[in-house]
Amino acid sequence: MSTADPQVPAPGDPLTEHPILEGRHSDRAYSESLLAFVHRPAGRTWWALMGLGLAGTAVLAVAVGVTLFVGVGTWGNNIPVAWAFGITNFVWWIGIGHAGTLISAILLLFQEKWRGSINRFAEAMTLFAVTCAGLFPLLHLGRPWKFYWLVPYPSSLRAWPQFRSPLTWDIAAVGTYLTVSLLFWFVGLIPDLATARDTAKTPRARFWYGLASLGWRGSARHWRQWRTGYLLLAGLATPLVVSVHTIVSFDFAVSQLPGWHTTVFPPYFVAGAVFSGFALVLTLLIPARKALGIEHVVTPLHLDNMAKVLMATGWMVAYGYIQEHFFAWFSGNPFEMHATEAEFFGPYAPLFWMQIFCNVLVPQLFWFSRLRTNVVVLWVAALLINVGMWTERFLIVVASLSMDFLPSSWAAYRPTWVDWSLLGGTVAFFGTAFLLFLKFVPAVSVSEMKELQREVDASLQFRREQGTRPGGAP
Amino acid sequence: MSRQWVLGEFSSSEALVVALKDLRARGFEQLDAHTPFPVEETFEALGLKRSWLPLLTLGAGLGGAAFAYVTQWFTNAVDYPLNVGGRPLHSVPTNLPIAFELAVLSAALTVFGALMLLFGFPHVTHPVFDVESFRSASVDSFWASVAVDSEDAPKVEAALHELGARQVSVVAEGAR
Numbered sequence: 001m002s003t004a005d006p007q008v009p010a011p012g013d014p015l016t017e018h019p020i021l022e023g024r025h026s027d028r029a030y031s032e033s034l035l036a037f038v039h040r041p042a043g044r045t046w047w048a049l050m051g052l053g054l055a056g057t058a059v060l061a062v063a064v065g066v067t068l069f070v071g072v073g074t075w076g077n078n079i080p081v082a083w084a085f086g087i088t089n090f091v092w093w094i095g096i097g098h099a100g101t102l103i104s105a106i107l108l109l110f111q112e113k114w115r116g117s118i119n120r121f122a123e124a125m126t127l128f129a130v131t132c133a134g135l136f137p138l139l140h141l142g143r144p145w146k147f148y149w150l151v152p153y154p155s156s157l158r159a160w161p162q163f164r165s166p167l168t169w170d171i172a173a174v175g176t177y178l179t180v181s182l183l184f185w186f187v188g189l190i191p192d193l194a195t196a197r198d199t200a201k202t203p204r205a206r207f208w209y210g211l212a213s214l215g216w217r218g219s220a221r222h223w224r225q226w227r228t229g230y231l232l233l234a235g236l237a238t239p240l241v242v243s244v245h246t247i248v249s250f251d252f253a254v255s256q257l258p259g260w261h262t263t264v265f266p267p268y269f270v271a272g273a274v275f276s277g278f279a280l281v282l283t284l285l286i287p288a289r290k291a292l293g294i295e296h297v298v299t300p301l302h303l304d305n306m307a308k309v310l311m312a313t314g315w316m317v318a319y320g321y322i323q324e325h326f327f328a329w330f331s332g333n334p335f336e337m338h339a340t341e342a343e344f345f346g347p348y349a350p351l352f353w354m355q356i357f358c359n360v361l362v363p364q365l366f367w368f369s370r371l372r373t374n375v376v377v378l379w380v381a382a383l384l385i386n387v388g389m390w391t392e393r394f395l396i397v398v399a400s401l402s403m404d405f406l407p408s409s410w411a412a413y414r415p416t417w418v419d420w421s422l423l424g425g426t427v428a429f430f431g432t433a434f435l436l437f438l439k440f441v442p443a444v445s446v447s448e449m450k451e452l453q454r455e456v457d458a459s460l461q462f463r464r465e466q467g468t469r470p471g472g473a474p
Numbered sequence: 475m476s477r478q479w480v481l482g483e484f485s486s487s488e489a490l491v492v493a494l495k496d497l498r499a500r501g502f503e504q505l506d507a508h509t510p511f512p513v514e515e516t517f518e519a520l521g522l523k524r525s526w527l528p529l530l531t532l533g534a535g536l537g538g539a540a541f542a543y544v545t546q547w548f549t550n551a552v553d554y555p556l557n558v559g560g561r562p563l564h565s566v567p568t569n570l571p572i573a574f575e576l577a578v579l580s581a582a583l584t585v586f587g588a589l590m591l592l593f594g595f596p597h598v599t600h601p602v603f604d605v606e607s608f609r610s611a612s613v614d615s616f617w618a619s620v621a622v623d624s625e626d627a628p629k630v631e632a633a634l635h636e637l638g639a640r641q642v643s644v645v646a647e648g649a650r
Contacts, residue, residue: 027510027614152549160549162556164568172542172575180582187586191612195510198609214590215597218611219619220507220516222593227512228525229589233582236531240578247571447511454511 018301056428063421081401081413086140093133099277100126105237116448117297123185128433132426166251173247184233192442259339259400268320275313276389282382300373307372314363358388477647480630482639490616493637494519504621508611538580542573601645
């Protein structure tokens with residue numbers, strides 16, 4: 001690097017940008033450093049975490065088994081609270097998945113350069129989160145082995161699904177989302193699997209990566225079509241993200257229940273989804289970038305940007321809260337007004353105020369640039385936001401259901417051990433899948449980093465030729 | 475008369491682009507470049523045309539949406555009408571979510587399927603993989619490849635050496 005590098009920020013100066021890549025690395029160095037963790041034998045920490053994850057997944061298996069063999073009666077659900085944990089977890093997990101697609105697809109379309117370092121990561125999260133999410137509506141069917149009745153196949157029953165029910169929309173939305181995310185992820189992955197094949201240390205690894213990369217040889221003809229295809233998939237995934245959580249919010253909004261019966265739900269849910277998703281990306285990215293030794297591509301700039309996104313979406317969520325409660329009051333409808341009053345001062349009030357603290361107050365930390373790049377503050381805040389968003393979903397589902405129109409039909413809700421095991425079990429399963437991903441797949445897009453390095457070089461070259469300094473001083 | 479691939483390795487994308495243009499000027503057909511990341515200039519040097527993938531995708535998406543809509547209309551309004559509280563049997567708004575989702579699904583599957591067909595994947599036994607040093611094509615080297623009949627191979631080899639290739643190898647079809 002030259003002596004006067006305009007990319008290096010003056011320490012403590014909030015106005016200089018953090019570099020998008022730390023230092024200058026050759027293509028070979030990128031291939032090696034980004035694949036180092038994949039080619040290394042698994043360490044003790046990885047195995048320890050894996051053991052924990054597998055133990056949790058066993059708990060999940062038990063809970064699913066109990067649900068299948070005994071029935072949904074083992075859950076805490078009752079009438080009127082017929083949805084409870086199942087749908088809460090579903091909405092929460094789906095929401096977490098959305099950040100991955102947002103980072104990958106929407107930022108790709110906006111040509112945001114900083115997405116390259118974290119998109120693979122976030123997309124893998126999407127896949128696993130949607131897998132976890134899909135489990136809940138299935139189990140919640142009561143007779144999960146009949147799930148295919150939701151698909152219009154010419155059956156001997158001579159009956160068709162009821163397409164005016166949001167349940168069938170959910171199947172289409174979640175199924176499509178999982179498939180498209182998988183395709184998008186895999187298409188982006190093929191060139192990197194080829195790099196993994198060509199840098200493999202053992203014949204066995206070479207064989208499997210060779211098989212997985214399908215014979216990618218970096219041909220220019222292929223690259224050209226690959227680029228178009230990747231962009232198309234991004235373009236398809238972008239409206240998909242918005243539509244999926246919109247449909248999830250329709251599950252609630254098409255009904256007449258006080259607390260659900262509002263038009264702000266679709267954007268409110270989408271904003272909440274991105275909010276919680278980004279929080280989980282940060283939760284996982286902060287330890288992983290250290291463990292994988294990829295701090296040169298996931299720089300403070302990325303953390304800074306993600307903190308800004310968190311704050312922005314946090315405000316959108318806050319706007320949703322204001323809207324929801326203001327219009328409940330403004331409607332003059334006694335049932336709607338009661339739903340709001342019950343949230344503020346009723347049995348679920350502690351949860352409500354905790355949610356306000358986690359989702360509205362905590363993101364305000366990110367007004368300060370020092371806190372945006374402080375990994376400890378970021379990590380704790382992200383964790384709190386995850387909790388807060390789960391609480392929000394819980395309140396929307398349970399608080400509204402437990403107190404509807406008739407006081408005679410009100411009932412409280414208590415989760416059982418099966419409910420808790422399903423929630424904790426999916427978290428563990430998610431962690432297990434994520435560990436496997438880190439071990440077997442390049443977690444950062446290698447080819448994109450090489451491209452990005454070229455662009456950074458070109459822009460530095462341009463700046464040097466122009467003789468400008470940051471701040472525009474000649 | 476067997477087909478052969480002559481592979482030349484270059485150390486930078488700029489050198490590769492110069493070489494490709496030169497090879498085209500000398501009248502060699504069936505050129506290709508192998509790079510670790512997409513290099514815009516190689517597309518131009520090879521004279522690649524615009525991709526027709528977007529149009530295909532649009533068609534697939536519209537087809538998927540139409541299929542979904544017609545399915546919902548037929549099943550719920552024609553073949554098995556269910557009166558749910560007097561709501562309309564053919565309701566446009568409730569049919570739109572699934573129509574949209576299926577449009578996206580068919581378009582995405584089409585993109586993926588078309589890519590696989592265009593690439594001829596899976597194809598893990600391509601002759602170029604016989605050259606061990608070709609493995610750098612996905613790491614940090616830029617390769618030019620020319621597919622020729624076997625009698626023309628020496629000519630291409632000479633040309634590649636002349637253009638400053640670091641190393642040149644020849645692989646034959648059916649080597650495996």
